[in-house]
């Protein structure tokens with residue numbers, strides 16, 4: 001099926017598109033490195049045209065392109081002059097305030113061919129954003145400011161939406177697309193890029209974004225809703241120290257209120273993901289990160305109430321389930337030859353009050369009624 005929304009139709013479907021990636025915000029280049037681990041889709045699949053229905057992609061990132069030096073910068077100069085359209089502009093790193101000091105600059109990318117002076121990252125954004133088919137902020141620094149934008153930082157830095165304006169739209173009428181994460185979850189970024197490529201080809205409707213400009217299908221659920229440890233939370237089994245397989249909310253996990261799909265998606269090829277592998281969620285996909293989540297290793301204040309409330313019934317439920325489980329680990333009585341002991345008589349028989357004369361159904365019914 002072919003979708004066309006008004007904005008995409010305005011520019012017409014593209015058979016070839018450039019991705020211009022500026023890594024020169026304030027950041028660690030971790031988002032560029034992260035996407036090399038993507039598998040759904042991989043960067044190679046996009047660049048080599050292995051996915052049907054998307055335009056040919058010319059991918060220009062200072063770490064990953066073959067070109068370097070002035071040969072590489074030539075693409076950006078051409079784009080700024082209007083000679084390389086259409087293009088998707090990707091910004092990585094937070095955007096400094098270049099007007100808060102007497103001299104010098106905070107961040108730059110290449111040099112001016114006439115003066116030899118650095119071209120600031122802000123100047124590149126000012127030149128390229130007005131010509132971009134779409135603008136994507138990759139990672140939490142570019143989306144909302146991230147670590148660099150903590151209170152008291154000297155650079156006055158900010159996320160792209162604070163720099164360009166939250167209502168800003170590209171030449172195709174697309175708002176800034178924010179894919180947060182510190183670093184960005186590889187497949188979240190690549191899937192968003194893939195969506196935009198389909199949209200540029202006229203094969204997808206306008207990308208759906210939430211109030212924080214995040215793709216809705218990626219950021220509408222909480223970490224907690226997809227966490228491997230959710231069952232332990234429900235049964236009030238909380239870890240007191242690292243190394244436990246139980247819920248780590250008391251160690252500082254913010255998963256119950258943080259919008260991120262890493263629990264379900266994993267980090268690389270379905271594997272890993274912060275709480276799944278024992279790391280507390282510190283809220284890196286949220287606009288309030290990091291200030292509103294600090295100090296990181298303390299139990300989130302709101303979770304004190306909810307985890308205490310869970311304890312009142314979670315432990316009782318857990319105990320009842322163990323009774324039921326012990327009974328379910330035994331075969332029904334009619335599967336025995338008379339005169340011989342049950343083959344499962346050793347299984348948890350001593351732990352279960354139901355082991356002598358109950359088949360577990362009463363307890364299961366009782367548990368369901370709670």
Ligand code: SF4
Nearest residue numbers: 224227247248253255
């Ligand atoms: S570890 Fe965090 S996200 Fe997982 S169940 Fe516990 S509180 Fe929820």
Ligand code: SF4
Nearest residue numbers: 260274281282284285
């Ligand atoms: S689980 Fe939390 S810390 Fe980990 S990537 Fe998601 S938001 Fe960031």
